[in-house]
Amino acid sequence: MTSQPSLGSYQNLLLPLFLLFCFGGAFFTYYKPSVSWIICSNVPVSTHEVCTDECLKILTANFTQNITALNHTVEKQLQPVTKAAVTDENIILLIWNWPFGFRFDVKACSPQFGIEGCQITDDRSQYDKAHGVMFHHRDIGGDFSGLLNRPRPPYQKWVWMNMESPDNSGRRAEVDNAFNLTSNYRRDSDVWVPYGRLVEVSEKEKTFQIPTKDKIVCWIVSNWNPNFKRVKYFTELSKHIKVEAYGRHFNRYIGSEDYNKILSSCKFYLSFENSIHKDYFTEKLFNPMDVGTVPVVLGPPRENYEEVIPSDSFIHVDDFKSPQELAEHLRYMDQNQEAYERYFTWRQYFTALGSPFGLEHACRSCEHIKNNKAYRVFKNLNKWYWG
Ligand SMILES: *[C@@H]1O[C@H](CO)[C@@H](O)[C@H](O)[C@H]1NC(C)=O
Ligand SMILES: *[C@@H]1O[C@H](CO)[C@@H](O)[C@H](O)[C@H]1NC(C)=O
Ligand SMILES: *[C@@H]1O[C@H](CO)[C@@H](O)[C@H](O)[C@H]1NC(C)=O
Numbered sequence: 001m002t003s004q005p006s007l008g009s010y011q012n013l014l015l016p017l018f019l020l021f022c023f024g025g026a027f028f029t030y031y032k033p034s035v036s037w038i039i040c041s042n043v044p045v046s047t048h049e050v051c052t053d054e055c056l057k058i059l060t061a062n063f064t065q066n067i068t069a070l071n072h073t074v075e076k077q078l079q080p081v082t083k084a085a086v087t088d089e090n091i092i093l094l095i096w097n098w099p100f101g102f103r104f105d106v107k108a109c110s111p112q113f114g115i116e117g118c119q120i121t122d123d124r125s126q127y128d129k130a131h132g133v134m135f136h137h138r139d140i141g142g143d144f145s146g147l148l149n150r151p152r153p154p155y156q157k158w159v160w161m162n163m164e165s166p167d168n169s170g171r172r173a174e175v176d177n178a179f180n181l182t183s184n185y186r187r188d189s190d191v192w193v194p195y196g197r198l199v200e201v202s203e204k205e206k207t208f209q210i211p212t213k214d215k216i217v218c219w220i221v222s223n224w225n226p227n228f229k230r231v232k233y234f235t236e237l238s239k240h241i242k243v244e245a246y247g248r249h250f251n252r253y254i255g256s257e258d259y260n261k262i263l264s265s266c267k268f269y270l271s272f273e274n275s276i277h278k279d280y281f282t283e284k285l286f287n288p289m290d291v292g293t294v295p296v297v298l299g300p301p302r303e304n305y306e307e308v309i310p311s312d313s314f315i316h317v318d319d320f321k322s323p324q325e326l327a328e329h330l331r332y333m334d335q336n337q338e339a340y341e342r343y344f345t346w347r348q349y350f351t352a353l354g355s356p357f358g359l360e361h362a363c364r365s366c367e368h369i370k371n372n373k374a375y376r377v378f379k380n381l382n383k384w385y386w387g
């Protein structure tokens with residue numbers, strides 16, 4: 001990642017951020033045939049995952065209106081680019097398909113990330129001029145094989161974008177040898193966009209207080225799959241400590257208005273990922289960190305987490321021999337406020353931030369293309385991603 005955006009610019013991003021968090025949860029089971037779908041304003045949402053309920057509420061209520069408004073704005077903004085406008089300083093990135101049909105403000109690269117000189121468009125007639133073409137893996141259509149034969153301008157780079165874990169995205173033979181760049185949560189992608197990150201806190205925002213707690217450990221889950229490691233772990237853990245569990249499976253639905261309130265009222269939150277892959281830390285990690293709750297993570301090994309969050313800011317299930325030992329630790333922490341507060345040392349210096357889905361990928365890809373003119377081919381994408 002290059003230029004760190006200023007904190008202030010994120011104030012307008014609350015809704016997109018929230019949606020990203022939702023999408024993170026909502027789309028991971030996308031390819032499973034058992035998933036049922038609800039279409040909100042051409043944004044398909046699985047009814048499976050954790051945040052879905054919140055998502056749907058917002059999407060159907062407020063966001064539908066905003067998406068509609070955005071759509072018009074986008075259309076107006078997407079005036080054809082004249083040849084003269086295409087200079088070294090004006091990189092065109094063509095969005096081949098809106099990720100999950102979700103449109104974003106194509107003018108936002110400068111205000112949100114301080115990235116200048118990027119012209120984001122979805123106007124396919126710009127193909128022959130575009131310096132980059134971004135494809136969202138899930139939305140690569142059936143016409144892709146045909147597209148591969150289409151001549152490309154010699155400088156044009158195709159960007160493969162995906163935020164779903166390999167378990168939740170389908171392999172596609174055609175993606176090998178087609179792309180030049182990858183944009184993904186994986187740190188070894190060309191254009192790395194994590195689900196969230198800790199950024200330096202400004203003087204003004206150094207007011208963090210641990211929220212009032214009335215529960216020890218909580219979990220919110222909608223996608224209850226008995227074969228998932230997280231469900232097995234939860235079942236064992238709850239034999240030794242009371243876990244306040246929410247979500248459809250427990251008949252304890254949480255609406256969006258209560259989501260943060262409940263999350264922040266728990267001392268610990270089970271940040272259990274649905275599938276375990278390197279660098280795959282989702283909103284399940286960054287949401288609790290944002291609201292002031294200590295994440296108990298189940299995912300890739302601790303050392304991988306430590307590459308993005310401080311070692312003393314979270315608990316890893318692997319730190320304990322058994323769920324029972326973890327339960328004992330949580331109970332100990334519940335009784336020792338000073339020890340518990342040490343999990344928040346990082347908050348003096350950092351704050352947790354989500355990433356605006358799609359928009360950040362487009363802006364950072366454009367920036368990458370602008371700054372890296374070198375020839376590049378990504379040969380074995382299938383092997384890299386799915387092994
Ligand atoms: C929608 O927006 C209104 C105000 O703009 C707010 O009062 C309401 O809580 C929002 N609804 C949801 C579901 O966020
Ligand atoms: C639309 O988004 C803007 C911020 O971009 C927000 O202030 C406004 O409340 C939203 N409208 C609705 C109906 O939610
Ligand atoms: C957005 O615009 C496209 C084409 O201009 C239209 O087909 C689509 O229905 C619009 N979507 C929404 C949500 O208004």
Ligand SMILES: *[C@@H]1O[C@H](CO)[C@@H](O)[C@H](O)[C@H]1NC(C)=O
Pocket residue numbers: 154155156157158177178179180374375376377378
């Ligand atoms: C991008 O990758 C394609 C497919 O391998 C290749 O043909 C093309 O020359 C590459 N372009 C650049 C600019 O790296």
